[in-house]
Structure formats: C-alpha cells, structure tokens
Amino acid sequence: MSDLKIEGYEFKPGFKGMAKDTSSDQTMFKGVHWGKAMMWIFLLSDTFIFSCFLISYMKGRGSTIIDWPNPSEVFGLHVFGVQVPLLLIAIMTFVLITSSGTMALAVKYGYEKNRKMCGWLILATAIGGLTFVGMQAFEWSKLIHEGVRPWENPFGAPQFGSFFFMITGFHGTHVSIGVIFLFIYAYKTFAGHYDEGKRGWFTTMKGDYVEVEILGLYWHFVDLVWVFIFAFFYLW
Amino acid sequence: MSEDFNNNKTIQAQSSEAISGGGSGVGVDADYVRPAEVADQDLYHGHSFITKWIFCQDAKVIGVQYFLLATFTGIIGLILSWLMRLQLGFPGLAPFMTAEHYYQFVTMHGMIMVVYFLTALFLGGFGNYLIPLMVGARDMVFPYLNMVSFWSFFVAVGVLLASFFVPGGPTGSGWTLYPPQAILEGTPGSGWGIMLMCISLILFVAGFTMGGLNYLITILQARTRGMTLMRMPLTVWGIFTATVLAMLAFPALLVGALMMSLDNVLGTSFFMPTILKAGEVLEYGGGSPILFQHLFWFFGHPEVYIVALPAFGIVSDLISVHARKNIFGYRMMVWAIVGIGALSFFVWAHHMYVSGMNPWFGFFFATTTLIIAVPTAMKVYNWILTLWRGNIRLNTVMLWCLGFIVTFVNGGITGIFLGNVSVDVPLSDTYFVIAHFHMVMGIAPLMVIMGAVYHWFPLVSGRFLSEKLGKWHFWLTFLGAYSIYFPMHYLGFIGVPRRYFEMYDSPYVTSAVGMNEFISIAAFIVGAAQFILIYNIIKTLKTGKPAGHNPWQACSLEWLTPTVPPEHGNWGDRLPTVHRWAYDYSVPGAKEDFITQTTPPSEVAGSKVEKT
Numbered sequence: 001m002s003d004l005k006i007e008g009y010e011f012k013p014g015f016k017g018m019a020k021d022t023s024s025d026q027t028m029f030k031g032v033h034w035g036k037a038m039m040w041i042f043l044l045s046d047t048f049i050f051s052c053f054l055i056s057y058m059k060g061r062g063s064t065i066i067d068w069p070n071p072s073e074v075f076g077l078h079v080f081g082v083q084v085p086l087l088l089i090a091i092m093t094f095v096l097i098t099s100s101g102t103m104a105l106a107v108k109y110g111y112e113k114n115r116k117m118c119g120w121l122i123l124a125t126a127i128g129g130l131t132f133v134g135m136q137a138f139e140w141s142k143l144i145h146e147g148v149r150p151w152e153n154p155f156g157a158p159q160f161g162s163f164f165f166m167i168t169g170f171h172g173t174h175v176s177i178g179v180i181f182l183f184i185y186a187y188k189t190f191a192g193h194y195d196e197g198k199r200g201w202f203t204t205m206k207g208d209y210v211e212v213e214i215l216g217l218y219w220h221f222v223d224l225v226w227v228f229i230f231a232f233f234y235l236w
Numbered sequence: 237m238s239e240d241f242n243n244n245k246t247i248q249a250q251s252s253e254a255i256s257g258g259g260s261g262v263g264v265d266a267d268y269v270r271p272a273e274v275a276d277q278d279l280y281h282g283h284s285f286i287t288k289w290i291f292c293q294d295a296k297v298i299g300v301q302y303f304l305l306a307t308f309t310g311i312i313g314l315i316l317s318w319l320m321r322l323q324l325g326f327p328g329l330a331p332f333m334t335a336e337h338y339y340q341f342v343t344m345h346g347m348i349m350v351v352y353f354l355t356a357l358f359l360g361g362f363g364n365y366l367i368p369l370m371v372g373a374r375d376m377v378f379p380y381l382n383m384v385s386f387w388s389f390f391v392a393v394g395v396l397l398a399s400f401f402v403p404g405g406p407t408g409s410g411w412t413l414y415p416p417q418a419i420l421e422g423t424p425g426s427g428w429g430i431m432l433m434c435i436s437l438i439l440f441v442a443g444f445t446m447g448g449l450n451y452l453i454t455i456l457q458a459r460t461r462g463m464t465l466m467r468m469p470l471t472v473w474g475i476f477t478a479t480v481l482a483m484l485a486f487p488a489l490l491v492g493a494l495m496m497s498l499d500n501v502l503g504t505s506f507f508m509p510t511i512l513k514a515g516e517v518l519e520y521g522g523g524s525p526i527l528f529q530h531l532f533w534f535f536g537h538p539e540v541y542i543v544a545l546p547a548f549g550i551v552s553d554l555i556s557v558h559a560r561k562n563i564f565g566y567r568m569m570v571w572a573i574v575g576i577g578a579l580s581f582f583v584w585a586h587h588m589y590v591s592g593m594n595p596w597f598g599f600f601f602a603t604t605t606l607i608i609a610v611p612t613a614m615k616v617y618n619w620i621l622t623l624w625r626g627n628i629r630l631n632t633v634m635l636w637c638l639g640f641i642v643t644f645v646n647g648g649i650t651g652i653f654l655g656n657v658s659v660d661v662p663l664s665d666t667y668f669v670i671a672h673f674h675m676v677m678g679i680a681p682l683m684v685i686m687g688a689v690y691h692w693f694p695l696v697s698g699r700f701l702s703e704k705l706g707k708w709h710f711w712l713t714f715l716g717a718y719s720i721y722f723p724m725h726y727l728g729f730i731g732v733p734r735r736y737f738e739m740y741d742s743p744y745v746t747s748a749v750g751m752n753e754f755i756s757i758a759a760f761i762v763g764a765a766q767f768i769l770i771y772n773i774i775k776t777l778k779t780g781k782p783a784g785h786n787p788w789q790a791c792s793l794e795w796l797t798p799t800v801p802p803e804h805g806n807w808g809d810r811l812p813t814v815h816r817w818a819y820d821y822s823v824p825g826a827k828e829d830f831i832t833q834t835t836p837p838s839e840v841a842g843s844k845v846e847k848t
Contacts, residue, residue: 065522
C-alpha cells in the first residue's frame, strides 16, 4: 500500500504512522475497502469459533478415560496392499494449499485487470475446493463404513467420532460455502462485472476486483484453519 | 436498475468552502478539514411499501424494527416475570402454575431479557439508529446485510416463541442451559424445547454477526470529514466496544449451543458424563459438563458488558446534554469503556465458583473481577462530576439518568460481595444474586433505555413525549424496582435459594412469606407502569408537542440533519463537516450554551472551546 495517495494526508511509517492513522478522521485503515475490513473482522470472529471448537476438542481428548484411537492407523489407507498412514490427508492438504496458491494468483491477475486469467484461476481454486470436499466425503464414508459414528467409535473413545465429525464437518461447510462463492465469482469475472463496475443483486456496491481479494482472504483463512485441524487431529 | 440509486456526485475537495466561512480573529486555516477520502455512498431507495418499511435497507427503519420486536419480546419476558412472582408471592393461587411451568418461565424470562430484549435493543435498536447519524454517515456501510440481520433476528425470535407450542413446551433448564439436566428427561422441554432454544440462539448469533460487522465498519471506516475517533459521542464508543465484545463472545455461545444440540439430537457426549438413571446406565458417557459452563460463561460474562457498555455510553451523553456541561474526563471515559471491555474476557469463571475449581483459579478470577471495579468506579465519579455545578434540567430524561446512577452503584457494590470467592460461596444461588444482577444489568440498563427513549423520541418522531406521564412512569418504576430488589438482598442473606418453585416449610419461611408477597405486589405495579410509556408513545404520535429542530440544544450530529426526523440518506446533498467533539456545552465566551460539532472555529473565535 506504499503507493496509496490521499489528498491532504501525509503517511508516516511505523508505529507513528499507525497512531496517526488511528487518530485521524474518516477512516482508521486508510484506503482499505469496506468489504475487506469487514472480512478481516469476520475472520477474527470466526477464529474464535474454531478456537472454541479446538479447545473443546483438547479438553475432551485430554479428559477421556477410554484411550484415544491412534490417528495414523485410523486415517491410514491400504494402497496396493501397503498400509500408508495419513495418505489421504496428505493429498487433501496438498490440494487445499495449492488452491490457496491459485487464489493468490487470481487476486494478482484481478488487480492487473486480466479478466480471463483471473477467471480461470478462480475456477481452478473452486475445483481444488470441490476436490477437497469430495475427498472429505470419501474419508467420512470410509470411517462410517468402519463403524465410527458421532456417538460411538470401535477404535476407542466415542468422543473421537463426535469431535471429528463436528469439527471437520464445520470446516467442510466453510469450504463448501467458499466453493459456491468461487463459482459465482468466476462467473462474475468472466461476465465482466468487475470491469464494468456492475452492482450486485439488490446491493449498492459497485463490482470491483477487490471482491476477488476479499473472497481470497476467506479462502486463505479456511486453509489456515485446516492446517490447525490437520495438526490437532492427525498429527497429535 | 440504475434509477434505483441516487448516483451521488463525487465529492469534490471542499476545502474552499471551509476557507470562505467566518473569518474573525482566528486564522482561516483553523477551519480547514481534509477532503473526503471515500466517494459518497450510493443508497438503494425503496419505492414500495415492502421495500420501504418491511425489507428496508435504511438503518433508521431497521433500528426501529429492532426496537419494536425487542420490545415485543421484552413484554413477553415481563409477563413471564409476573407469572413467576404470582407463584412466589402467592403459591397455589394460580392452578396452572406447576413446578414445570415455573422453570420454563424462569428460563424464558432470563434468556429473553438478556439476549432478545437488552442486547437486541441496545445494539440492534440504538446502534442502527444512532451510529450512522452520530458519525455522520449516510447509512450503515452494508445496508443489505443490515436488513438480513434484522430478519435473522426476526426468525430467531419466531423459533424461540415457537417453543411455547411444541410438545413438552420450552426448556426449563434455567437461562444458563446447563447440561446434563438441560437435555435429560425430567427437565421440562428436554427434547423440543432445548433444541429450539439452541437453534434460535444460533440464528441470533448469525444475525447479530451481520449487524455487528456493519456497526464496526461504519464506525471505523465511514466517519464523516473531521470526525476522529476521539470526537465521537460516548454512545458510539459504548456501542462500538460492546459490538467488539459480542463478535468475540458469541462464538463461544454458538459452539456451546451447537455441541448441545448434537448431544441432544445425535446422542454425542460432549457435555454428558456417565449417568445413572433409575438404576440404569444411560448411553451417554465421558463428556464434561464443566466444559459447557466455561463456554457459556465465556460468552455470558462479556454479555453483561454487551448490555452495560452501550448503557454507559448513552447515559454519558444524556447527562452531558441535560446538565449542560461537557462530560467530565472524556478520554478517561473512553479508555474505561475499552478497559472494561478487555477485562470482561478474563473474569468468566467467577460465575462458576461453586462448580468446583482449583482455589488458585478462583483467586485469579476474583482478582480480575475486582479490578473491573476500578474503571467502573471511574465512570461513576465522572458522571457525578459532570453533574456537579451543572445547569441541570430536571426533566424526565435526567431523572432516568439519576435513577441509573443509583441503581448501578447499588448493583455494583453487591457485585464486590459476589466477586470474592469466600463471600460468594454462601451467597451463591440465593436471592442475593438475583438482586445483584437485576440491579446492575436489568434495572440500570433499563433506566438508560427509558431515558434514551424520552431523549431521542423527538428525533425519531418529531414530537416530545409527555413529561407528566414520563414522571409518573419514572417514579413508579424507580421506587417500584427498589421495592422489588432491595428486600431480595435480605432474602439472600437469610438463605432463601433462587430457582425454588415454592418454599414449603423451610425454617426461614416466616420472614420470607410476607416479603415475597410484598415483592410480588411491587412487581405487578412496576410491570403495569411500563404500559404508561406505551400509552405515552401512542398518544404523543397523535397529539404530542412538536419538537422541531434540535429540541434539547445538543451538540452531536444526530440532531443536525436537514430534516427532522431524518430521511433516508440522513444529510441531504452534503455530508456534515465536524470541527470539534460532541460536548461543547456552556463554553465561556460563546453566544449560546452549546456549540454544535459542525460549527467551525472561526464562528466561535472569542470563546474558550476545548481543543479536541
């Protein structure tokens, strides 16, 4: 944001600049789009939701009297007769992190007003997300097939099933909502809504490529949360 | 669709206009305000009854919608409290009052009053109406989201009230909804009731998040030219901090409600320990009921301040306007609000002293709890110092403010009792607790709401509420509320437990019976007195005295709109430009006893205005 210019306002670097921005009139975050500021605050709130989930999970896992199942066995896959621990999860994580990369590129091409590249990269991100949700559905059905339920679990503590389905389900819902929006945004990009500044349905905001970045923030957040879920569920 | 929008002209740098203003003594540079950073907001103007008044995107209409719906639910909460007092004061008089119904009414009264009445009224009602007007914005920054926020609240209320009509009725587990009782057979509404409660809370949180994002971004990013954070009225500061708290505290409630729904519907055991029922072990096992208490109170304690902080802010403004003095220690007031907000996240386990915890844990939470008394006391001193040697108008608004200070100090002092573990343990779950929290977060914020209604009604409707009816309303409410809650301290000291359906033949029954009858009669009168306000409002809308422009001679922006009541877009062609804080009352050397926020320095050159 170093190239940002505001008439009558002189930016200062470092903490002094932060204090100056904070004590100035009109806006606290200079040049930041309303929607972008909103997304950051929403994500902060959402962080608290996932923190509550994960802390509850730690409490539940820490205080159970029945042994917790061994994640590398439960989440392992038999491939060509070899038991590979955490194979599926590794692929899922790879796909999701890659989709973060394509999203970041989409934002870059968006700001360069490269409509086609931006649209294709959003579409690639959406397909990455869809793949992730698909693999998660496969993992769920595999576990359900093996007898894991929210209320019971043949491998050990029943809370394993409860927390696993609840937390990955809540995260999967986030990914699915993201995928839906990615498809919508891909359409809007290809249709040129962001180039023309076309307004959204019933809203007064003019279309702008900043919306791609806002959706990108959400998408990176969902990925980051997955890293934590991955660490706490699969590696612990 | 382009004709739906008022394509506002982009704002030109208006510095030339400021320079041409006045010009006596003070250099013209003093009037300079930076040009606008952000282009003027386009608004969607409704043009049918449905888009203007029902699915409306105007924050002021949404504020009134929130206000009306919250008041409606509040009246249901009031009626429930009457039924409870009927049972407590005169057991057996009403044949339909079974123990089950009593618990259901206790639960619904608590949840409705805290979440669906006070929170929705302060943040949804006053927040929506006042924030854009006070910071000089045309509307909330996301009007569509704002509309969805209200309608989510509407559905949440609908789901909540639907639980009265499902098999088993509403949940009767107390407003804290503690598991395992909440979802075990034997507790009223353990099936449908608790499920609808959880769904309703989740909807409320979702709707509130949409509204809350609006309030925060409007305050942070959509202030008008010259409006710095430290020039905002304290009302905005209170609502802002409360919204931050809500954004961080409601997630815990959401998670708790979700996990409890799963325990209830799917049979998971997040909160359910191994349970022996009539000699049989239930399917549940291995969960932690204390975990729910932590989640609930991590929400529940900040929730107290979500209700209290807007009240602090609003009452500061009301006192300042009606004492014709600047608020004493404005910056201290701001930092106290922020400090109380931050501290409120570190005190939650003081609600759980009797749940069983490490004594050091209790020590920690007692310490943090008592530290909150410091910024709170600062605020009380500052209110009193604002009144001190002020030019006080002893009207209805001021009476409510004074009533607030008294009840708030009273409830705050009993809070110091309950914050200490060793004092709390014997007082826990007695009527002393009921008296404490009704005083501090029931009656005190309610006094502010009433004061705010009498204060801002002329802005919303253009007419004054009747002072005569208002004084009756105030004195009946104030004295009546004291008659209800003051004796409850005594009941608590003699050990009368809360949430008991009936006292039967307990040893303290002799002294408690007469007192309970007295409290109940007072409660009936206070409840009935609230209908004076409704009558007053209806009467005023028809025949009230027209208020005109800025009837209280206030400084803040909401009174300075070109039309009263303000229309959609608030400011006509041009947004206001702010030159000072909202508290320049009785400034020495000024022509009038107030200088509005939009008055440039050159117009009041000879007066000793505050530098803000």
